[in-house]
Amino acid sequence: MRRALPALLVALFLTGCSSGPDAVDVNDGGEFRFVEATPTGEVIPPDERATAPEFSGTLLGGGEFSSTELSGDVAVLNFWGSWCPPCRVETPEFQEVYADVRDDGVQFLGLNVKETSEQFALAFVDRFGIEFPSLYDPRGEVALAFRDYPATAIPSTIVLDREGRVAAVYTGEVSQEDLRGVLDLVLGEV
Template identity: 75%
Template sequence: MRSRRAGLAAVAAVALLGGCSSGSDAVDVNNGGEFRFVAGTPAAQVIPDTERASAPEFTGTLLTGETFRSTELAGDVAVLNFWGSWCAPCRVETPEFQQVYDEVKDDGVQFLGLNVKDYDQQFADAFVADEGITFPSLYDPEGRVALAFRDYPAAAIPSTIVLDRQSRVAAVYTGEVRQDDLRAVLARLSAEA
């Protein structure tokens, strides 16, 4: 009995430690065991060039009904923002992303919204219209694209993944991203050869 209690205590301790994180941006996302990401990128920082991994390719349907392929992002810096109409931080962040998008859209930077968990598209359409969003958004209620990014916290809403010109993951943010942080990251990635 004593060894059984000791074993249970050890399992509980491991479970508690497994949920701990080393920073305020860290996340332990467990969506059926699919996500293994453990820490977000610190504000206005970029993953070193030698440590970047290629982003997975994906396809989907935009809110406008058109087909979108991730290969359309190749050669540009790309901001992928996972959002939902029901998400309070998204209501703050998305209009700010629109402002940054307006500033950089002619400089080789693309934005793509990825609407997740809105099972009725009219909510996503209304959100985009109400917020005046002009960059495209993929309608992905089942989170298929989030699953493609299984090594990153795309299931945490909002979350943002920034790709470099080689379609590699250069920065990952969980939670709301401030405009100044996003501008700094985009400026750095845009300046890379």
């Protein structure tokens, strides 16, 4: 029985990570949750888009960042944590997409949330060879600025158009194919 209990707990946790409405709280405040992925995200028609909130913070490894640095480009904001199993799947795929589109007017920015140590986040970035920058947001302050979209579900991804408006929202793991399709769509807008 003692040997079976840890395996049972792991199985229950993993089942909860993909259970949609029955998402499992992953922190003491219960504000950040794993959620089931939206099948293809929610693409917002251009005439219905709201301007994204401005934000700033400290990058992993040091240095300051302001959302004004995204101006004029399409931007992919990915809210992640090293503690998040779906993030371990999608982050390397995001790196592949980033490598293909970074010279096409697309910026990627990771937003590392609810991390107990910056070293865990840096190890995650190093392990997966991530080249795009990430803000270190252990208290989730930037994520809460986007709470209407909802960035408090981890992982979440928000695509901004060239005008800094929210063009697409994903909760849960994003497929590389869907992300590429949305980027093609938003890049093609005049």
